[in-house]
Amino acid sequence: MKARIIVTLKTGVLDPQGKAIEAALTSFGLSGVDGVRQGKVFDVDLSTDDRAHAETTLKTACERLLANTVVENYSIEIA
Amino acid sequence: MRAAIVVFPGSNRDADVARALTQAGAEVVKVWHADTELPAGTDLAVLPGGFSYGDYLRCGAIAGRAAAMDAVRAHAARGGLVLGICNGFQILCESGLLPGVLMRNVDRRFICHRQLLRVERADTRFTTAYAKDQVIDVCVAHGEGNYFADADTIARLEGEGRVAFRYCDASGALTVDANRNGSLNSIAGIYSDKLNVLGLMPHPENFVEDLVGGTDGRGLFQSLAA
Numbered sequence: 001m002k003a004r005i006i007v008t009l010k011t012g013v014l015d016p017q018g019k020a021i022e023a024a025l026t027s028f029g030l031s032g033v034d035g036v037r038q039g040k041v042f043d044v045d046l047s048t049d050d051r052a053h054a055e056t057t058l059k060t061a062c063e064r065l066l067a068n069t070v071v072e073n074y075s076i077e078i079a
Numbered sequence: 080m081r082a083a084i085v086v087f088p089g090s091n092r093d094a095d096v097a098r099a100l101t102q103a104g105a106e107v108v109k110v111w112h113a114d115t116e117l118p119a120g121t122d123l124a125v126l127p128g129g130f131s132y133g134d135y136l137r138c139g140a141i142a143g144r145a146a147a148m149d150a151v152r153a154h155a156a157r158g159g160l161v162l163g164i165c166n167g168f169q170i171l172c173e174s175g176l177l178p179g180v181l182m183r184n185v186d187r188r189f190i191c192h193r194q195l196l197r198v199e200r201a202d203t204r205f206t207t208a209y210a211k212d213q214v215i216d217v218c219v220a221h222g223e224g225n226y227f228a229d230a231d232t233i234a235r236l237e238g239e240g241r242v243a244f245r246y247c248d249a250s251g252a253l254t255v256d257a258n259r260n261g262s263l264n265s266i267a268g269i270y271s272d273k274l275n276v277l278g279l280m281p282h283p284e285n286f287v288e289d290l291v292g293g294t295d296g297r298g299l300f301q302s303l304a305a
Contacts, residue, residue: 068173
């Protein structure tokens with residue numbers, strides 16, 4: 001079973017890297033970009049075929065390590 | 080005073096903090112990150128600066144879950160003293176021993192320069208050798224030192240007198256220019272609720288010899304060893 005975890009900064013948390021990327025996109029003339037927020041993607045291989053078990057495992061992984069929930073949100077997509 | 084310095088893969092300031100503690104009269108032992116206990120009789124656990132685990136994932140995130148951190152958490156829960164400097168402060172936040180998080184510096188640059196700090200209180204185990212509101216001259220060296228926490232947490236830290244040091248100018252004023260990493264309320268270091276855990280971004284251990292620029296860092300280690 002495969003899963004993808006997406007970790008993003010919470011709304012309102014300053015993202016200097018996203019701002020720099022946004023400025024870079026604007027600097028080479030790309031129009032229509034109003035904002036960029038940088039995040040992280042984790043592709044995870046799971047040994048289980050049990051969806052509920054996978055969700056529990058991934059939620060624990062996010063809460064305990066992959067996301068810092070003070071400033072980050074996470075979402076889990078199971079293939 | 081018996082101090083245990085926890086060394087992680089990528090720690091690089093352990094020798095400096097060991098020297099500062101020894102100079103102040105403490106007995107120092109080193110503990111490997113995979114160890115599950117601190118040596119018997121440990122009074123102070125120290126998390127040194129560096130780049131533990133290459134700053135992978137988030138600064139301090141992986142070190143914060145290391146086996147030795149369970150021992151440090153137990154030590155703190157018993158009222159034992161814990162000091163985290165720079166990456167050590169990041170590890171304390173990631174491990175849950177201190178609230179908040181150290182974000183990327185506001186201007187995105189790694190900063191490395193002399194830094195003045197205002198000592199917010201001189202009645203804790205870490206600061207008795209200083210005076211309240213004393214301005215000390217040390218340095219910073221970090222890319223992620225921008226202290227952030229939600230509004231409730233900041234209000235609690237301020238209300239409970241848990242801000243240890245703030246970035247300031249020579250007069251002790253909290254200016255935007257003095258707060259180069261963009262920390263909320265110019266926070267450079269904070270205490271736990273029982274004041275036995277201190278995390279700070281600046282490096283007092285760099286300033287314990289006139290030969291290398293100053294001795295304002297000594298007070299922290301002398302306070303601990305007193």
